[in-house]
Amino acid sequence: GAGVSQSPRYKVTKRGQDVALRCDPISGHVSLYWYRQALGQGPEFLTYFNYEAQQDKSGLPNDRFSAERPEGSISTLTIQRTEQRDSAMYRCASRGPSSYEQYFGPGTRLTVT
């Protein structure tokens, strides 16, 4: 079946612009996670949802970052007033209800110029 999909795969934006990154989880997966991965580093947790409820947003760096999952399926991570330090790979993962495995998507490479 289809895996986790993310769009866009690449995003180049100018400093100060807002960006919205989309994640489409595996069908039936109730949990959805957002991570950020810098080059040569492991993924760093940002936030996660069970269904539409945001369970933990402790990893969001500051209030420019927000996420939503209004219908418990697709999620959007929004970064307002982007800064160069926001440049990274943003990865989404989803997990089924009876498994501990998180399935990762291909990521969105964000470059802020």
Place this chain on the structure above:
Amino acid sequence: QKEVEQDPGPLSVPEGAIVSLNCTYSNSAFQYFMWYRQYSRKGPELLMYTYSSGNKEDGRFTAQVDKSSKYISLFIRDSQPSDSATYLCAMSIFGNEKLTFGTGTRLTIIP
């Protein structure tokens, strides 16, 4: 100090060798331990999953957890060129929430 420490490598070994990858951690509340494999330009994929202390074997792969030492290992026997990837350790407290990852170790198996 990071919660999870992992030697970033790179590590190069000849084909057929036994590979040992390790992580240490500081948070004694971690109970679920995982190893993810990440090929270049791809997302991480779960390789092994272990709950609490002990060993788990799956084919050529063995995961070990020593909670008393806060130390986990992944062993790869009869290493193959297709094993060349970055290996990430990850852990969580309850298993169903956020994962805390190590830096990842870049492994190359030389034919």
